[in-house]
Amino acid sequence: MSKEIKTSEPWRVGVLFSATGFMAVIEETQLRGTLTAIEEINDSGGINGRPLEPVLYDPGSEAAAFGRCAKRLMVEEGVSTIFGCYTSSSRKAVLPVVERLNGLLWYPTLYEGFEYSPNVIYTGAAPNQNSVELCAFLMERYGTRFFFVGSNYVYPRESNRIMREMVRHNGGEVVGERYLSLRAKRNDFIPVMQEIRAAQPDVIFSTVVGDSTTYFYQSYADCGFDPKTMPIASLTTTEAEIQAMGCDVGAGHLTAAPYFEGIGGASGLNFVRRYKKRYGEDASTNMCLEAAYFQVHIFAKALAQTNSLDTEVLRPTVLGSEFDAPQGRVSINSYCAHTDLWTRIGRANDEGQFDILHESAAPVRADPYLIGYGRTVAFG
Amino acid sequence: MRQRGADDMPGAAPMPFADLDIGVFARRDDPGDHLIRELQRTRARVRHVWPMPEQISVDYDLIFCEFCPDLPKRLPWLPGLPSAALILVLPVGVPLDLGVLHLCAPHAVVHMPVTPDAVLSALAIARSHFLYERRLRSRIDKLDDNLRTMRSVERAKAILIETKKLSEQDAYHFLRRTAMERRVSIGALAAMIVDSQELLG
Numbered sequence: 001m002s003k004e005i006k007t008s009e010p011w012r013v014g015v016l017f018s019a020t021g022f023m024a025v026i027e028e029t030q031l032r033g034t035l036t037a038i039e040e041i042n043d044s045g046g047i048n049g050r051p052l053e054p055v056l057y058d059p060g061s062e063a064a065a066f067g068r069c070a071k072r073l074m075v076e077e078g079v080s081t082i083f084g085c086y087t088s089s090s091r092k093a094v095l096p097v098v099e100r101l102n103g104l105l106w107y108p109t110l111y112e113g114f115e116y117s118p119n120v121i122y123t124g125a126a127p128n129q130n131s132v133e134l135c136a137f138l139m140e141r142y143g144t145r146f147f148f149v150g151s152n153y154v155y156p157r158e159s160n161r162i163m164r165e166m167v168r169h170n171g172g173e174v175v176g177e178r179y180l181s182l183r184a185k186r187n188d189f190i191p192v193m194q195e196i197r198a199a200q201p202d203v204i205f206s207t208v209v210g211d212s213t214t215y216f217y218q219s220y221a222d223c224g225f226d227p228k229t230m231p232i233a234s235l236t237t238t239e240a241e242i243q244a245m246g247c248d249v250g251a252g253h254l255t256a257a258p259y260f261e262g263i264g265g266a267s268g269l270n271f272v273r274r275y276k277k278r279y280g281e282d283a284s285t286n287m288c289l290e291a292a293y294f295q296v297h298i299f300a301k302a303l304a305q306t307n308s309l310d311t312e313v314l315r316p317t318v319l320g321s322e323f324d325a326p327q328g329r330v331s332i333n334s335y336c337a338h339t340d341l342w343t344r345i346g347r348a349n350d351e352g353q354f355d356i357l358h359e360s361a362a363p364v365r366a367d368p369y370l371i372g373y374g375r376t377v378a379f380g
Numbered sequence: 381m382r383q384r385g386a387d388d389m390p391g392a393a394p395m396p397f398a399d400l401d402i403g404v405f406a407r408r409d410d411p412g413d414h415l416i417r418e419l420q421r422t423r424a425r426v427r428h429v430w431p432m433p434e435q436i437s438v439d440y441d442l443i444f445c446e447f448c449p450d451l452p453k454r455l456p457w458l459p460g461l462p463s464a465a466l467i468l469v470l471p472v473g474v475p476l477d478l479g480v481l482h483l484c485a486p487h488a489v490v491h492m493p494v495t496p497d498a499v500l501s502a503l504a505i506a507r508s509h510f511l512y513e514r515r516l517r518s519r520i521d522k523l524d525d526n527l528r529t530m531r532s533v534e535r536a537k538a539i540l541i542e543t544k545k546l547s548e549q550d551a552y553h554f555l556r557r558t559a560m561e562r563r564v565s566i567g568a569l570a571a572m573i574v575d576s577q578e579l580l581g
Contacts, residue, residue: 070458071459072453074459074483075452075459093458095460096458096459100460100485101460101482114524114528115524165535
């Protein structure tokens with residue numbers, strides 16, 4: 001990479017989220033979060049006098065397109081830092097590219113863990129930061145019989161494996177497990193609802209993502225089930241999905257996340273205000289958007305120090321750095337390049353926001369390989 | 381290795397590159413002709429393509445590509461997942477751009493005009509680096525897989541210790557023996573035990 005000398009040339013960075021296709025509901029909010037942060041940084045004078053210039057590509061919700069776009073970003077646009085990816089399949093498509101060309105991917109999404117790439121900074125929750133607490137909470141409040149419903153790809157299957165381990169080890173049981181296409185429509189959920197009716201679980205644990213989230217919650221409502229006694233608990237249903245499905249449909253269901261719009265706090269309120277000012281009063285923030293937002297700020301802080309986009313210099317500066325994110329103070333764990341984040345459990349209310357039912361006393365250290373959890377994940 | 385003439389004789393030393401499909405994407409001037417002749421001596425199947433196509437095809441084990449500024453985007457694979465070993469060919473008088481070189485991620489480089497030694501050593505190094513990277517990638521895939529499997533094995537062991545009242549050592553032996561008898565991997569067997577335990581409740 002070229003040495004940075006005195007110049008007002010922009011810092012060019014890649015931005016890789018789907019603005020079209022079945023993942024756009026959530027990925028577009030991550031795109032907005034990224035752009036909001038970039039705008040803030042540029043409004044306050046850029047980094048060392050140079051503005052950030054986002055180079056945007058839309059992979060259209062297709063995993064393989066993420067790999068091709070990452071190649072174009074690095075090879076044709078000459079970019080080395082990329083903010084992007086929601087699904088694990090898309091992250092895995094980008095990995096070889098950033099690893100071979102020594103780029104840096106900033107990945108603002110919760111995922112199933114069990115990965116460590118020296119070319120990725122992970123700013124979403126690892127399983128020990130959401131599912132462990134969620135499982136304990138559900139078993140205590142609702143009961144021990146779980147029904148798993150997920151989209152058919154790597155993340156739901158992997159996170160269900162971890163969830164099953166926890167449920168089983170803590171005396172619960174998984175009474176059903178179904179996977180549907182990422183493109184599943186409303187009708188596809190009817191048989192699942194019939195199974196749920198027959199199995200009578202205490203909790204439905206959902207790892208359904210994308211557009212089909214709406215159909216899933218809607219068919220639940222159509223069946224007349226009651227979230228008070230058999231809620232859908234999710235790691236992926238954020239304010240964005242609730243807004244898409246309708247607040248009445250989402251009300252009463254649970255989600256575990258590091259951030260909800262409803263948490264308040266000075267940094268959180270500021271962030272919400274700025275976001276609504278740009279995208280309108282109806283636009284909600286969510287955990288994926290928040291991670292997409294704060295990771296750009298962490299990047300900017302590091303870049304101000306290094307004055308170079310060279311991954312070899314930038315990454316060590318990022319590791320160990322801290323930031324007052326909307327969710328509270330977070331830090332990049334220098335051991336695993338994941339982020340130490342807050343754990344919260346929220347219940348959707350009639351306004352499409354989440355009421356906080358539980359929150360960790362401090363940020364929870366990221367443990368992507370669940371090393372601190374022994375052979376079985378017990379609570380305690 | 382380079383005793384030419386001896387190559388043609390029965391009982392000559394094996395030709396390590398004889399099975400390779402080699403693509404040469406370089407202009408066919410004198411140095412280009414010379415490069416192709418040297419490659420043909422290795423008994424590899426050598427195909428020449430020029431002018432440089434928009435997208436290089438994937439049907440080769442190894443390709444020699446003349447350096448050009450937009451070569452990175454003409455390569456058919458994603459960086460990090462090459463389908464062939466890549467050797468950059470630097471023509472006479474063309475300035476070297478280290479940035480583009482980095483983006484091509486070649487396995488070796490030769491400067492025109494080539495000497496026979498330069499061609500052979502680039503060929504050997506590129507092929508061995510390419511295969512080595514592939515082995516490393518498969519090792520990483522395997523490691524990732526094993527990490528997940530280890531959790532199943534640990535849990536299966538815990539189940540065996542509890543239900544069959546075995547010691548940890550005996551539980552592991554049980555897994556290993558049963559896996560061998562059934563001709564499945566220990567990981568697969570462990571997953572079965574964990575699943576069936578779940579079914580039985």
